[in-house]
Amino acid sequence: MAPFSRAKDPKLTPLDALETRTPQEIAEHFGVDAEQGLSAAEAERRLNEYGPNELRTTERESAFVRFLRQFADPLVYLLLVAIGISVVAWAAEGAEGLPIDGIVVAVIVLANAVLGFVQENKAADAVAALSAMTATRATVLRDGLMVSVPASEIVVGDVLVLGEGDAVGADARLVSATSLQVQEASLTGESTGVTKSVDTLDAPQQIGDRVNLVFKGTAVARGVGRAIVTRTGMDTEMGRVATLLDATESEPSPLEREIARVSRTLGILVIAIAVVVMLALVLVNGVHSVAEAIQVLLLGVSLAVAAVPEGLPAILSLVLAIGVRVLAQRNAVMKDLHSAETLGSVSVIASDKTGTLTKNEMTVREVVTASGRVTLEGVGYTPKGKLLAPSLAVLAEAALVLNGGARANNAQLAKVDGSWQIQGDPTEAAFLVAERKLEAAGPIPALERLGEVPFSSERKMMSVIGRREDGTASILAKGAPDVLLDRCASEYVDGSEVPLTAERRDYWQAQIRDLAEQGYRTLGVALRDADECECDAFDDSCERDLVFVGVASIIDPARDESVQAIAEAHGAGIKVVMITGDHPITAARIAQDLGIVGAGEQARTLTGAQLDAMDAAALVEAARDVSVYARVSPEHKLRIIAALREGGAIVSMTGDGVNDAPALKSADIGIAMGITGTEVTKQASHMILGDDNYATIVAAVRQGRVIFDNIKKFMRYLLSSNMGEVATIFLGVVFGGLIGLADPANPAATVVPLLATQILWVNLVTDSGPALAMGVDPEVDDVMARAPRRPDARVIDGHMWSRMISIGLVMGVVNLVIYDLMLPGGFLAGMTEGVPESEQLAVARTTVFTSLVMMQLFNALNSRSDMSSAFTHLFSNRWLWISFAVAIVAQIAVVEVPLLQSAFGTVGLDAVHWLIAVAAGAFVLAFEEVVKVIRRRVIHR
Numbered sequence: 026m027a028p029f030s031r032a033k034d035p036k037l038t039p040l041d042a043l044e045t046r047t048p049q050e051i052a053e054h055f056g057v058d059a060e061q062g063l064s065a066a067e068a069e070r071r072l073n074e075y076g077p078n079e080l081r082t083t084e085r086e087s088a089f090v091r092f093l094r095q096f097a098d099p100l101v102y103l104l105l106v107a108i109g110i111s112v113v114a115w116a117a118e119g120a121e122g123l124p125i126d127g128i129v130v131a132v133i134v135l136a137n138a139v140l141g142f143v144q145e146n147k148a149a150d151a152v153a154a155l156s157a158m159t160a161t162r163a164t165v166l167r168d169g170l171m172v173s174v175p176a177s178e179i180v181v182g183d184v185l186v187l188g189e190g191d192a193v194g195a196d197a198r199l200v201s202a203t204s205l206q207v208q209e210a211s212l213t214g215e216s217t218g219v220t221k222s223v224d225t226l227d228a229p230q231q232i233g234d235r236v237n238l239v240f241k242g243t244a245v246a247r248g249v250g251r252a253i254v255t256r257t258g259m260d261t262e263m264g265r266v267a268t269l270l271d272a273t274e275s276e277p278s279p280l281e282r283e284i285a286r287v288s289r290t291l292g293i294l295v296i297a298i299a300v301v302v303m304l305a306l307v308l309v310n311g312v313h314s315v316a317e318a319i320q321v322l323l324l325g326v327s328l329a330v331a332a333v334p335e336g337l338p339a340i341l342s343l344v345l346a347i348g349v350r351v352l353a354q355r356n357a358v359m360k361d362l363h364s365a366e367t368l369g370s371v372s373v374i375a376s377d378k379t380g381t382l383t384k385n386e387m388t389v390r391e392v393v394t395a396s397g398r399v400t401l402e403g404v405g406y407t408p409k410g411k412l413l414a415p416s417l418a419v420l421a422e423a424a425l426v427l428n429g430g431a432r433a434n435n436a437q438l439a440k441v442d443g444s445w446q447i448q449g450d451p452t453e454a455a456f457l458v459a460e461r462k463l464e465a466a467g468p469i470p471a472l473e474r475l476g477e478v479p480f481s482s483e484r485k486m487m488s489v490i491g492r493r494e495d496g497t498a499s500i501l502a503k504g505a506p507d508v509l510l511d512r513c514a515s516e517y518v519d520g521s522e523v524p525l526t527a528e529r530r531d532y533w534q535a536q537i538r539d540l541a542e543q544g545y546r547t548l549g550v551a552l553r554d555a556d557e558c559e560c561d562a563f564d565d566s567c568e569r570d571l572v573f574v575g576v577a578s579i580i581d582p583a584r585d586e587s588v589q590a591i592a593e594a595h596g597a598g599i600k601v602v603m604i605t606g607d608h609p610i611t612a613a614r615i616a617q618d619l620g621i622v623g624a625g626e627q628a629r630t631l632t633g634a635q636l637d638a639m640d641a642a643a644l645v646e647a648a649r650d651v652s653v654y655a656r657v658s659p660e661h662k663l664r665i666i667a668a669l670r671e672g673g674a675i676v677s678m679t680g681d682g683v684n685d686a687p688a689l690k691s692a693d694i695g696i697a698m699g700i701t702g703t704e705v706t707k708q709a710s711h712m713i714l715g716d717d718n719y720a721t722i723v724a725a726v727r728q729g730r731v732i733f734d735n736i737k738k739f740m741r742y743l744l745s746s747n748m749g750e751v752a753t754i755f756l757g758v759v760f761g762g763l764i765g766l767a768d769p770a771n772p773a774a775t776v777v778p779l780l781a782t783q784i785l786w787v788n789l790v791t792d793s794g795p796a797l798a799m800g801v802d803p804e805v806d807d808v809m810a811r812a813p814r815r816p817d818a819r820v821i822d823g824h825m826w827s828r829m830i831s832i833g834l835v836m837g838v839v840n841l842v843i844y845d846l847m848l849p850g851g852f853l854a855g856m857t858e859g860v861p862e863s864e865q866l867a868v869a870r871t872t873v874f875t876s877l878v879m880m881q882l883f884n885a886l887n888s889r890s891d892m893s894s895a896f897t898h899l900f901s902n903r904w905l906w907i908s909f910a911v912a913i914v915a916q917i918a919v920v921e922v923p924l925l926q927s928a929f930g931t932v933g934l935d936a937v938h939w940l941i942a943v944a945a946g947a948f949v950l951a952f953e954e955v956v957k958v959i960r961r962r963v964i965h966r
């Protein structure tokens with residue numbers, strides 16, 4: 026589609042020096058009413074005409090090119106050359122019959138390419154589905170209504186509605202802004218937020234000074250605003266630097282690197298073996314004709330093509346893609362495939378408390394005043410429940426606390442369809458609910474709001490200034506009581522204001538501690554009469570000399586699943602860390618209730634203030650055994666992550682607010698909240714939690730481990746199977762002559778246990794199917810019963826190499842024995858009595874060919890676990906059995922169908938031969954079962 030710069034509608038051509046134009050000019054130029062936004066129909070028209078709002082500089086390759094790329098492999102070139110030579114030789118020899126080998130090899134190469142193409146496409150589709158799921162969204166005005174649309178659907182003329190934590194979806198001119206601050210570091214490199222306004226500028230400015238414009242790719246740090254979109258997609262300021270962004274290719278993941286390394290090493294080894302095999306054939310048999318030379322070449326190259334694990338990266342991405350889809354179904358949406366890999370090695374889960382470990386359903390339980398305590402019954406947001414107060418005087422004081430907390434408040438409580446619902450911050454809503462429970466105690470006082478200093482996790486308090494019904498102005502503040510007490514000079518006792526002495530401060534601290542020990546979240550309330558001048562210029566400097574009225578304690582029940590999930594994480598050797606803005610004693614108690622520390626144990630707690638006093642090295646030490654960080658701000662999270670990572674951990678960290686974004690980026694797995702999280706945190710994260718639930722994180726880590734295990738399984742399967750193929754040919758050719766395998770009467774023909782086309786066939790029917798089935802294997806060994814994988818641990822370690830090589834050798838030796846025994850003069854040759862001697866060779870070879878296929882299938886059962894018997898989980902993966910069935914049917918066809926017989930040089934087999942093949946496969950299974958028994962004994966001893 027045409028980019029916007031080539032717009033067909035002259036009215037919508039981009040304007041220059043936007044910052045010097047008034048909002049009215051902009052609205053007129055782009056044909057929009059700033060109050061109503063575009064109509065849905067007009068937005069759709071513009072989207073169709075000018076294309077999506079996306080930064081894309083490279084087009085996806087066409088399907089044909091991607092298909093052709095399947096052949097882009099030196100070994101395949103070599104095979105194609107060999108086919109070419111065989112066809113030429115066939116033509117030169119008079120073109121009799123058909124060049125069977127050439128045709129068969131070509132068909133197999135084509136089939137492999139189709140398989141690779143399908144796999145690649147499936148993986149690409151999964152990645153595309155992921156990016157649709159994690160696409161940034163934006164709020165725009167359409168037909169006068171606020172609607173949330175994918176950012177890619179924003180069009181020029183749309184009115185963007187911006188709020189804290191929103192990602193700015195396109196370049197736009199502000200038409201309204203209230204305390205709007207935008208983080209433009211991604212564009213300008215300037216890390217401090219830029220305060221925005223609607224004022225029209227006199228002259229064009231540098232990008233960082235265009236204060237009445239907002240730009241795609243930046244984020245709203247605070248405040249609200251509306252803006253008319255002036256440029257989208259590649260026309261935006263971000264679009265201009267996007268070519269640069271595209272140039273920086275994403276780094277391959279450690280796993281991709283390891284797989285590339287393994288593929289390369291094995292590739293070289295296999296090619297070397299293939300060369301040795303070819304040389305041995307030439308030396309043992311001699312080459313008597315062009316046809317024989319071509320046979321040798323085809324055999325060598327086919328062996329290399331079959332055994333070089335060039336398909337590993339494609340299967341890896343497909344397996345990861347499938348794993349990521351399973352994760353998404355379980356509410357853990359990964360942003361990229363690589364993160365799914367990392368997930369399995371997470372060794373620390375650092376999580377916010379409120380809303381993730383707990384329900385974030387706040388209920389005021391007790392109100393502590395200077396004269397006593399009032400208890401409120403009932404849970405949830407229904408304002409029903411008794412009040413238990415020792416005296417009317419205490420009740421009046423408690424009313425003051427709740428009225429104050431309910432005025433210094435931005436939440437709403439309303440009865441919708443018969444049930445009470447809240448809007449806004451649950452902590453604030455708790456005050457509204459509690460106040461209504463108190464309604465009987467007196468009317469709810471009104472306050473006309475004049476100003477507000479908002480709450481932030483850094484400040485841990487908020488205040489409002491307002492005018493009462495009697496015309497006087499008041500400041501009302503609520504916040505963490507320890508923070509609030511520092512701003513108070515006096516307190517209410519028995520209805521009068523008295524100075525807050527050191528002793529009384531101690532009294533309040535003791536009350537707060539007592540509430541915190543019971544696991545309550547505590548909020549203090551304070552107030553004072555305001556000066557008229559403060560009404561005009563209300564800011565945090567006015568939050569002083571307040572009168573402390575009391576403390577409300579709030580329960581926030583733990584999510585039921587959290588306790589179990591934490592126990593599971595502990596069982597899996599994962600350290601659980603809680604991070605909260607709450608009081609350290611509250612946090613420690615909740616940590617105990619959740620099982621973050623053992624029963625009766627005291628959680629090692631570090632507060633934000635203590636953290637500030639530590640240098641990096643001290644923090645690394647402390648982070649080893651601290652499990653609770655309390656009274657921290659989002660900025661502290663960065664240091665906590667750095668310290669944990671420095672200590673060798675792979676850290677996952679949750680976040681929801683706009684200030685959490687840097688921490689999420691720096692974690693190994695940054696987790697954004699899908700429901701309560703801001704767009705900015707979602708963008709910065711590696712994983713989005715669909716249900717904001719802690720248990721989902723642990724479930725995702727489990728799934729990450731399963732994915733990693735499955736990667737190991739299919740690698741083990743593919744590589745050991747390839748080794749079996751190589752060993753069969755290599756041992757046959759190199760040692761066959763030595764042990765007298767070659768028939769002295771016909772040495773040239775007998776020495777090769779498998780034909781080139783047969784090798785390619787084994788590779789085609791046994792590789793992809795079972796390997797992919799293993800990629801979706803259910804959890805076979807309890808993946809949470811072991812410690813996290815060390816980040817530097819290899820997928821294929823020394824132990825796995827030895828297991829793969831041994832199984833490969835077993836396959837080779839067993840095949841060699843079968844072959845030897847079945848050749849004329851061999852022990853089993855009697856079974857082919859009646860069969861003409863000339864066919865005995867084909868029978869022996871077909872039996873070995875079938876036996877190799879069977880071995881691969883049985884070996885798939887081996888590869889599903891390192892330790893536990895294949896029989897403990899025999900039928901748990903139906904895909905595996907489907908792939909077996911396909912392979913077996915194909916093998917029966919290639920052995921019994923005449924057309925395929927002539928193509929692959931096979932002959933029909935008797936039941937006994939089939940039995941031999943199956944027995945050989947079973948032997949491979951039995952061998953591994955014995956190894957596993959020994960391993961279980963040794964390890965459990």
Ligand SMILES: Nc1ncnc2c1ncn2[C@@H]1O[C@H](COP(=O)(O)OP(=O)(O)OP(=O)(O)O)[C@@H](O)[C@H]1O
Nearest residue numbers: 377378379452480482485503504505547605606607
């Ligand atoms: N809306 C609010 N107004 C005033 N004070 C608040 C408000 N919300 C919380 N507080 C106070 O600030 C403290 C810290 O709250 P904050 O929201 O930063 O932490 P948190 O909810 O525990 O965060 P997390 O999600 O990280 O666990 C609370 O213990 C409470 O005393």
